[in-house]
Amino acid sequence: NRLLHLPLALLGLSAATGIMPLLASRAASGDLVGLSAALRRGSQTLLLLIVAAAAGMHALAEPIVRLLFERGRFEHVHTLLLAEALRAYLWCLPAAALGGIIARAFLACGKLRFQALAALTVVPINLVADLLLVPHYGVAGAGWATAIALSIQCLILLRGLRMLDIPGPLIQLRELPGLLAPGAAAWGAAHLVQKSAGNPVLGVAGLALAISAGAVAAGATCALFRPKEFRDLLGAVGRRFRRR
Numbered sequence: 100n101r102l103l104h105l106p107l108a109l110l111g112l113s114a115a116t117g118i119m120p121l122l123a124s125r126a127a128s129g130d131l132v133g134l135s136a137a138l139r140r141g142s143q144t145l146l147l148l149i150v151a152a153a154a155g156m157h158a159l160a161e162p163i164v165r166l167l168f169e170r171g172r173f174e175h176v177h178t179l180l181l182a183e184a185l186r187a188y189l190w191c192l193p194a195a196a197l198g199g200i201i202a203r204a205f206l207a208c209g210k211l212r213f214q215a216l217a218a219l220t221v222v223p224i225n226l227v228a229d230l231l232l233v234p235h236y237g238v239a240g241a242g243w244a245t246a247i248a249l250s251i252q253c254l255i256l257l258r259g260l261r262m263l264d265i266p267g268p269l270i271q272l273r274e275l276p277g278l279l280a281p282g283a284a285a286w287g288a289a290h291l292v293q294k295s296a297g298n299p300v301l302g303v304a305g306l307a308l309a310i311s312a313g314a315v316a317a318g319a320t321c322a323l324f325r326p327k328e329f330r331d332l333l334g335a336v337g338r339r340f341r342r343r
Contacts, residue, residue, distance in 0.1 A: 111199050166306060
């Protein structure tokens with residue numbers, strides 16, 4: 100739960116909270132084109148970042164769990180089980196993050212009922228998926244069930260954007276390769292460092308090196324496929340450090 104909420108809080112919740120005043124001002128002034136542009140840009144940048152973070156954690160799930168938890172009565176067999184469950188739950192992060200930012204658009208426009216109904220759909224879907232998957236896949240099945248439920252909720256919210264008269268989809272299919280490529284690069288680089296170490300259970304230094312390699316690979320791929328977002332991210336980081 101804590102590991103999942105680290106990228107979700109740093110990226111998903113912070114992005115949704117940060118964009119809310121902009122969405123609210125656009126909605127209050129009736130500027131649906133501006134609202135749509137802000138929501139589209141925020142969703143694409145968020146998807147790029149959250150997928151990269153989830154992919155890196157997926158590649159390094161076992162060494163992360165081992166380093167944080169494997170001591171005392173928490174043994175290696177428990178590390179393997181928890182790492183498997185973590186990998187399954189990580190698939191829910193893109194839907195959870197996107198759902199959060201889309202929900203802010205409904206809040207900004209005063210469409211509270213639809214957002215609440217979309218959230219309620221998660222509960223029965225999650226329960227049914229748990230009953231179907233957990234007996235066959237164990238604890239990891241609960242992660243798959245949550246990912247399925249949150250993905251359906253995200254799709255419902257996406258379809259519901261028509262109620263807000265937002266023109267066009269938030270993400271075009273042709274944009275997906277560029278948005279997902281940094282995540283693939285992060286996974287590959289982190290996995291390569293782990294494999295090169297000759298031991299899937301890295302120490303602190305090895306884990307830091309793997310995380311750094313994943314971040315560099317994701318950044319380089321983002322600069323190649325999504326140069327505008329890369330420049331915006333560098334600018335945001337630069338402004339943050341200058342304020343300090």
